[in-house]
Amino acid sequence: MNIKEASEKTGVSAAAIRYYEKESLIPAIDRTPVGNRDIDDRIIRRIRFVTQMRAAGMSIENLRRYIELFDAQEDNTKEQKALLKEQLAVMEEKRDDLQAAIDHLNYKLNHFYDHMEATEAELRQLEKQHAEKIAKQTPEDDDEF
Amino acid sequence: MNIKEASEKTGVSAAAIRYYEKESLIPAIDRTPVGNRDIDDRIIRRIRFVTQMRAAGMSIENLRRYIELFDAQEDNTKEQKALLKEQLAVMEEKRDDLQAAIDHLNYKLNHFYDHMEATEAELRQLEKQHAEKIAKQTPEDDDEF
DNA sequence: ATAGACCTTGATGTGTACTTCAAGGCAAGA
DNA sequence: TCTTGCCTTGAAGTACACATCAAGGTCTAT
Secondary structure, three states: OOHHHHHHHHOOOHHHHHHHHHOOOOOOOOEOOOOOEOOOHHHHHHHHHHHHHHHOOOOHHHHHHHHHHHHOOOOOHHHHHHHHHHHHHHHHHHHHHHHHHHHHHHHHHHHHHHHHHHHHOOOOOHHHHHHHHHHHOOOOOOOOO | OOHHHHHHHHOOOHHHHHHHHHOOOOOOOOEOOOOOEOOOHHHHHHHHHHHHHHHOOOOHHHHHHHHHHHHOOOOOHHHHHHHHHHHHHHHHHHHHHHHHHHHHHHHHHHHHHHHHHHHHOOOOOHHHHHHHHHHHOOOOOOOOO
16 A cells, blocks of 8 residues: 555555654555555554654654664673663553543543532532532642642 | 732642733733733632643644633534533543553562562572462463563 | 566655754842 | 842744645646
């Protein structure tokens, strides 16, 4: 398949696919006799993997280091292990940051719903909810953030 | 507290704090008589909130839209709710992508350990581990990605 | 054989989110 | 008073991750 089809299949622009190849995020792509890229499903899978990791916030640089480990034939076991662990730590920290932010937003959303329902139900339960709101407020942090 | 102390307290550079103020991610900061910023705990909390959301991958633009809703006096409850939910979904997807990659890496790391120990233990358990390796391979996707 | 639709590479441009620089002001200590 | 250390603003510079452009090649159809 040519680069345009690959682009349509993955949702990644042709320019980005070329860029990923240049940056070694995907392996060197086979060429047709005239030099055009001939992209197979293995490449498609790798493009999708890259897309996923990029969406999750991993940098090109970290992603390349990560991928190099998988592509390496020799076992530089000690270095590889160290790199893998390092990368794992980066990713876990990122995930934890995300989780913290998710928790924050979820708290906010629940807090919020009370207020909305009060409005939508035309204040029928206003007093009860007012009490709930006060109960929910964190003691030190009276502020909205 | 001055901007340097605020920077040290939050881990955000003084320049970035000024930038956030300019971009309305944090409210206008009070000034001393000579015009220096005088930063209180409310600002510190907002800086931390911004840091958390930025770490979670929210753009400055989206963050400002989100914050504007809170700073507005009218109830934009519907829009606020929609924005919160939208952002939450984005973040949860990112987290899940990251978790998948973490699982992948962890699997690799374990796999790896086996191999290392084999080498270090001078291949004593080679046959057993070879069998394990084969058992571990995923059926449809023989590729590493 | 000429247009149209693909492709190539290398160079340059762009948006985001800051960082760094330049030029200067204020306050305290030697 | 002069150095040190903080601050201010506006402008310009930087890194990342592409996007876009320029100049040209190939293939197919009319």
